[in-house]
Amino acid sequence: MIGLRTLSRNARAVSRRMSTAMEESSSGYGDRLSPAQAGTLLDIGIRDIFDSDHDMFRESARAFFENDCKPFHGEWEEKGEVPRELWKHAGDLGLLSNMVPEEYGGLGLDCKYPAIVWEEQSYSGCTGPGFAMHSDIVAPYITNYGTEEQKSRILPKLVSGEWIGALGMTEPSAGSDFANIKTTAVKDGDDYILNGSKTFITNGWLADVTIVCAKTDPSKGAHGVSLFLIEDGMKGFVKGNKLKKMGMKAQDTCELFFEDLRVPASAMLGPVDKGFYCVMQELPQERLLIADMGVASAEAVFEMSRTYTNERKAFKGHLSDLQTVAHKLAEMKTDVCVGRAFVDQCISLHAEHKLKSDQASMAKYWCTDLQNKIADHGVQLHGGWGYMWEYDVCKHYVDARVQSIYGGANEIMKELISRQITNPR
Numbered sequence: 001m002i003g004l005r006t007l008s009r010n011a012r013a014v015s016r017r018m019s020t021a022m023e024e025s026s027s028g029y030g031d032r033l034s035p036a037q038a039g040t041l042l043d044i045g046i047r048d049i050f051d052s053d054h055d056m057f058r059e060s061a062r063a064f065f066e067n068d069c070k071p072f073h074g075e076w077e078e079k080g081e082v083p084r085e086l087w088k089h090a091g092d093l094g095l096l097s098n099m100v101p102e103e104y105g106g107l108g109l110d111c112k113y114p115a116i117v118w119e120e121q122s123y124s125g126c127t128g129p130g131f132a133m134h135s136d137i138v139a140p141y142i143t144n145y146g147t148e149e150q151k152s153r154i155l156p157k158l159v160s161g162e163w164i165g166a167l168g169m170t171e172p173s174a175g176s177d178f179a180n181i182k183t184t185a186v187k188d189g190d191d192y193i194l195n196g197s198k199t200f201i202t203n204g205w206l207a208d209v210t211i212v213c214a215k216t217d218p219s220k221g222a223h224g225v226s227l228f229l230i231e232d233g234m235k236g237f238v239k240g241n242k243l244k245k246m247g248m249k250a251q252d253t254c255e256l257f258f259e260d261l262r263v264p265a266s267a268m269l270g271p272v273d274k275g276f277y278c279v280m281q282e283l284p285q286e287r288l289l290i291a292d293m294g295v296a297s298a299e300a301v302f303e304m305s306r307t308y309t310n311e312r313k314a315f316k317g318h319l320s321d322l323q324t325v326a327h328k329l330a331e332m333k334t335d336v337c338v339g340r341a342f343v344d345q346c347i348s349l350h351a352e353h354k355l356k357s358d359q360a361s362m363a364k365y366w367c368t369d370l371q372n373k374i375a376d377h378g379v380q381l382h383g384g385w386g387y388m389w390e391y392d393v394c395k396h397y398v399d400a401r402v403q404s405i406y407g408g409a410n411e412i413m414k415e416l417i418s419r420q421i422t423n424p425r
């Protein structure tokens with residue numbers, strides 16, 4: 001396999017050359033096909049937002065998920081977690097946290113490289129490794145709000161996969177209503193003492209470092225929240241059971257408890273009482289990655305449904321010879337290509353730090369609804385086989401369901417979008 005880390009080192013120089021060439025070219029990106037024009041929606045070498053370096057990166061990411069994840073995913077589903085060695089292997093290949101600046105061990109790349117990892121993981125159907133949470137949610141918080149000591153100590157370990165990261169916001173009685181979280185962090189001399197709990201925490205079981213939201217000033221609601229870096233093994237930090245889920249069965253999700261957990265003030269991430277502002281800044285990228293993974297899953301489901309209905313014999317022909325089936329495929333392809341166009345626009349904007357929060361919310365809500373719709377059609381087209389766990393379409397179907405719930409439920413996305421319509425910036 002080509003080393004992603006080596007490829008990535010060259011990527012910045014090449015991308016600078018590409019930008020210059022594009023500025024000089026009146027036709028823009030040249031002759032890359034759009035997904036709608038390509039042989040399959042998963043072809044390598046398509047989509048205007050990427051170039052040949054991205055394609056090489058994609059080939060390696062695809063090989064990693066196909067060879068190093070797919071054959072073992074069933075075992076990981078049984079265990080409810082993926083092995084730690086996988087994280088180190090992914091780190092060696094430059095697949096983890098590759099937006100982290102070079103001085104902290106990363107590659108300092110823009111979001112198009114992690115987008116390739118999100119997409120290839122979704123194409124493979126291997127939802128077990130919680131890489132996106134680790135690399136593109138947790139690491140950016142530390143990069144953007146960490147002290148020099150926090151960044152230089154923790155980020156290299158996240159990049160290498162030696163440490164695994166998680167984010168604890170949700171509590172049993174507060175998900176969408178973030179302002180209502182009950183976990184407190186009370187100042188005691190130079191320390192803070194945390195009490196409370198979190199639930200549904202992705203990577204929570206395996207995590208070495210978890211960013212925990214706690215109230216430092218409960219009288220101020222969301223404006224009295226601070227963030228803390230809580231490390232595995234701290235006295236008073238207890239991990240609950242791994243939760244049994246409808247889908248994403250190989251991804252560990254668990255409860256966390258803080259019982260008089262004493263941490264030094266240096267464990268605070270970002271300014272006191274400003275945790276909510278940090279969260280607001282980071283959410284667009286989280287929502288974009290969920291949207292991108294959603295469209296990628298839909299692309300994969302379309303392709304597996306196309307293949308299946310072309311091969312499945314019925315009524316003296318194949319399923320796809322039936323007009324109702326062919327038209328369903330036509331609708332699916334059209335819907336997925338429309339979604340892809342919007343998400344690619346969002347990825348490009350985000351790579352230039354121009355993605356607006358409400359646009360990320362639009363992508364998150366629309367693309368995860370699309371993902372669920374396409375997964376439903378895909379299962380239907382596979383008939384009874386679509387209901388069998390051994391068929392990838394079945395896993396895509398159950399894995400899709402949570403996408404419209406986490407990262408901000410889709411109902412909340414509509415609220416955020418509508419606020420910008422009725423009360424524009």
Ligand SMILES: Cc1cc2nc3c(=O)[nH]c(=O)nc-3n(C[C@H](O)[C@H](O)[C@H](O)COP(=O)(O)OP(=O)(O)OC[C@H]3O[C@@H](n4cnc5c(N)ncnc54)[C@H](O)[C@@H]3O)c2cc1C
Pocket residue numbers: 133167168169170173174175176177199200201202203245248253402405406407408409410411412415
């Ligand atoms: C597999 C999985 C992984 C997760 N990973 C993490 C993680 O790593 N870290 C983390 O902190 N959290 C995580 N979560 C939690 C997730 O973000 C929350 O479940 C989500 O924010 C919804 O909160 P809730 O479950 O409390 O539902 P509620 O907030 O109780 O919502 C229930 C329903 O009511 C609707 N609703 C709520 N408020 C409104 C409103 N104002 N207007 C209209 N409708 C509304 C919601 O849209 C939803 O349909 C995860 C969840 C799951 C299932």
